[in-house]
Amino acid sequence: MSTVAVHAGEQRQKPGDSITDPIFCASTYTFRDTQAIIDYIEQEQPREEYGRYGNPGERVAERKLAALEGAEDAVLFASGMAALVGLLMAKLSSGDEVIFFDECYHRSREFCAKHMSRFGVKTIQVPACDYDAMEAAITPNTRLLISESPTNPHMSVVDLERFADLGKRTGVETLIDATLATPYNLRPISAGVDYVLHSATKYLGGHNDLLAGVVAGSTESMESVRNLRGIMGGINGPQNVYLLLRGLKTFQLRMARHNENGLKVAQFLESHPRVEKVYYPGLESHRDHEVAKRSMTGFGGLITFLIKDADWRATADVIDSVTIPRIAPSLGGVESLIEQPMVISYYSYAPEDRQKFGIPDNMIRMSCGIEDSDDLIADLSQALDTTA
Numbered sequence: 533m534s535t536v537a538v539h540a541g542e543q544r545q546k547p548g549d550s551i552t553d554p555i556f557c558a559s560t561y562t563f564r565d566t567q568a569i570i571d572y573i574e575q576e577q578p579r580e581e582y583g584r585y586g587n588p589g590e591r592v593a594e595r596k597l598a599a600l601e602g603a604e605d606a607v608l609f610a611s612g613m614a615a616l617v618g619l620l621m622a623k624l625s626s627g628d629e630v631i632f633f634d635e636c637y638h639r640s641r642e643f644c645a646k647h648m649s650r651f652g653v654k655t656i657q658v659p660a661c662d663y664d665a666m667e668a669a670i671t672p673n674t675r676l677l678i679s680e681s682p683t684n685p686h687m688s689v690v691d692l693e694r695f696a697d698l699g700k701r702t703g704v705e706t707l708i709d710a711t712l713a714t715p716y717n718l719r720p721i722s723a724g725v726d727y728v729l730h731s732a733t734k735y736l737g738g739h740n741d742l743l744a745g746v747v748a749g750s751t752e753s754m755e756s757v758r759n760l761r762g763i764m765g766g767i768n769g770p771q772n773v774y775l776l777l778r779g780l781k782t783f784q785l786r787m788a789r790h791n792e793n794g795l796k797v798a799q800f801l802e803s804h805p806r807v808e809k810v811y812y813p814g815l816e817s818h819r820d821h822e823v824a825k826r827s828m829t830g831f832g833g834l835i836t837f838l839i840k841d842a843d844w845r846a847t848a849d850v851i852d853s854v855t856i857p858r859i860a861p862s863l864g865g866v867e868s869l870i871e872q873p874m875v876i877s878y879y880s881y882a883p884e885d886r887q888k889f890g891i892p893d894n895m896i897r898m899s900c901g902i903e904d905s906d907d908l909i910a911d912l913s914q915a916l917d918t919t920a
């Protein structure tokens with residue numbers, strides 16, 4: 533995978549004989565003469581036309597991401613949410629229905645639940661990993677089954693074969709948002725899932741310095757997604773794509789370290805008397821540990837845990853006492869991040885809604901970066917002990 537991450541999608545000899553792909557700062561691309569435009573349109577020669585339809589760096593990133601994913605094609609977007617919205621808008625029409633597992637990034641839920649309905653698309657939420665409930669909700673109008681794996685922030689792991697089989701048996705397409713796993717840890721396409729989506733803002737970019745999103749699938753299925761992106765314009769600028777390509781070069785190395793740090797920190801947290809519960813699929817105590825062990829290479833750097841007998845303020849005190857992880861939303865970068873979902877994502881929600889979505893006041897989400905695990909553990913240890 534490291535060889536793919538470094539080399540896939542790139543020409544061996546690049547413009548200017550550069551080792552890296554150059555940044556083409558162009559909003560449009562010129563034609564020699566009118567006949568060249570006609571040749572381009574009639575023969576569909578692969579070349580650039582106008583910046584909203586793509587740029588050379590983006591093509592490289594798309595080929596690299598498709599290769600990493602084991603997919604025929606991939607379409608890059610300006611963010612993970614733009615990728616999700618782009619895919620749903622490209623694939624769904626008024627009267628269609630979508631079913632999704634209810635543990636998910638809150639903005640994905642918000643878009644499905646609040647906005648798809650405005651376009652006549654009905655969305656139905658069923659409990660995460662309840663395949664029977666999902667099957668029971670399928671009607672002749674169902675077009676797409678959606679889940680994250682692992683889910684954010686509960687880290688539930690979907691049985692991909694079962695999920696893909698459900699789609700195939702019922703003639704409904706399937707989508708996995710594998711942002712938390714990445715292609716290093718999870719292979720949804722080879723398990724038979726139709727579409728894989730990532731917020732490339734996270735592990736793929738990997739440095740907390742860019743936003744991007746990607747959808748991967750068959751060449752045929754990506755055509756309508758790419759066409760719609762060219763119209764809606766949720767595209768990456770050339771500089772952003774360069775950062776993504778640069779981040780991807782070290783993808784395999786970073787993921788191995790995120791996996792190692794995630795497991796060590798999760799094991800430490802589980803053994804600490806102040807911690808009530810740890811959600812991390814690499815732990816035997818996790819409900820989906822067996823599925824995760826069977827289907828994942830590693831379990832990533834994201835850990836969700838509950839502080840014992842703590843209200844929201846006592847939980848915030850733990851967060852305010854760490855010195856290495858930075859307090860911020862997001863995950864998957866080289867710097868560790870820590871947050872309290874109740875405060876950062878669900879502050880404006882009614883308490884009963886927080887309860888419904890499984891977000892208690894004493895929940896902390898930590899994204900382990902690539903620092904030394906001993907330092908992260910020592911820091912968490914002092915934060916838990918000094919605030920006891």
Ligand SMILES: Cc1ncc(COP(=O)(O)O)c(C=O)c1O
Pocket residue numbers: 611612613614637640680684709711712730731732733734743744745862
């Ligand atoms: C699982 C998951 N999917 C999608 C997104 C959206 O990605 P972006 O922030 O790049 O739009 C996020 C963001 O946190 C996420 O956690």
